[in-house]
Amino acid sequence: MKTTELKLVYFSPTGTTRRVIMEAARQIDLKSVSFDLSVHKEKKPVLQFDETDFVLFGIPVYSGRVPETFLSYFETLKGNNTPAALIATYGCRAYEDALLELKTEVENRGFHVIGAGAFPTEHSIVRSIGLSRPNKADLKTISEFGIALNRRIKNEDLSALSIQVPGNTPYRKYAKTPLIPKADVSLCTECKACVKSCPAGAISAQDPKKTDKKKCISCLRCVRSCKQKARSVSSMKLSMAAKKLNKVCQSDKAADIFL
Numbered sequence: 001m002k003t004t005e006l007k008l009v010y011f012s013p014t015g016t017t018r019r020v021i022m023e024a025a026r027q028i029d030l031k032s033v034s035f036d037l038s039v040h041k042e043k044k045p046v047l048q049f050d051e052t053d054f055v056l057f058g059i060p061v062y063s064g065r066v067p068e069t070f071l072s073y074f075e076t077l078k079g080n081n082t083p084a085a086l087i088a089t090y091g092c093r094a095y096e097d098a099l100l101e102l103k104t105e106v107e108n109r110g111f112h113v114i115g116a117g118a119f120p121t122e123h124s125i126v127r128s129i130g131l132s133r134p135n136k137a138d139l140k141t142i143s144e145f146g147i148a149l150n151r152r153i154k155n156e157d158l159s160a161l162s163i164q165v166p167g168n169t170p171y172r173k174y175a176k177t178p179l180i181p182k183a184d185v186s187l188c189t190e191c192k193a194c195v196k197s198c199p200a201g202a203i204s205a206q207d208p209k210k211t212d213k214k215k216c217i218s219c220l221r222c223v224r225s226c227k228q229k230a231r232s233v234s235s236m237k238l239s240m241a242a243k244k245l246n247k248v249c250q251s252d253k254a255a256d257i258f259l
């Protein structure tokens with residue numbers, strides 16, 4: 001079956017995964033359509049793909065796993081023996097079971113995985129870790145991954161391909177981070193940019209200064225999207241997180257590619 005269209009399905013609260021998936025996609029010689037699932041949708045969109053599509057899935061790693069918010073979109077996502085490749089970005093600590101979890105979930109929804117990559121990037125919580133990654137060398141590696149995928153879909157019998165990715169079950173529980181952004185009432189203009197951008201629907205539309213702690217996923221997208229710089233996390237909690245993460249992250253980690 002000839003592959004005719006590239007579909008990009010991704011979750012990227014702070015934009016790094018989007019950058020990585022776009023770089024890989026640039027090397028794939030097909031017309032592309034994007035489905036950015038980073039913005040909260042009360043009603044999950046129905047996404048159906050067929051055998052002539054090639055789907056690139058992209059996620060950031062949260063607690064060594066696929067973010068729970070992204071998994072919630074799988075209820076209405078369906079492939080039909082659709083070839084797919086996986087991209088996981090992670091903040092230079094570890095990606096643990098994220099690729100295995102993503103591969104298992106997409107295969108359960110009718111996709112056939114023909115490639116995967118885990119790419120170390122700037123850590124979205126403590127940005128000094130892996131600062132400015134993906135850098136030039138990373139982008140070259142990501143492009144090469146895209147070129148290899150392009151070669152696969154053009155020249156190989158996809159049904160004969162199968163890949164292995166690392167990971168173990170049972171997956172661990174998601175860690176609850178104490179980093180819940182708060183709004184400075186003297187700076188907040190109630191423009192609602194944070195309400196519109198929150199992937200978890202955690203910020204009140206009636207009062208954008210209120211964040212639902214139970215829904216917040218600590219992605220920090222609202223902090224980045226606030227032009228007034230009204231939203232922030234406690235500097236004390238952030239420096240505690242930095243202390244912890246600096247011990248377990250290595251800013252010079254290399255990408256892992258599975259083909």
Ligand SMILES: Cc1cc2nc3c(=O)[nH]c(=O)nc-3n(C[C@H](O)[C@H](O)[C@H](O)COP(=O)(O)O)c2cc1C
Binds near residue numbers: 089
């Ligand atoms: C709540 C949360 C949990 C995270 N967990 C991990 C992790 O387990 N391992 C890791 O190396 N990076 C972790 N990170 C860092 C992100 O995976 C990384 O910065 C990613 O590239 C962000 O992608 P985005 O910019 O597309 O949102 C975490 C970030 C957040 C916000």
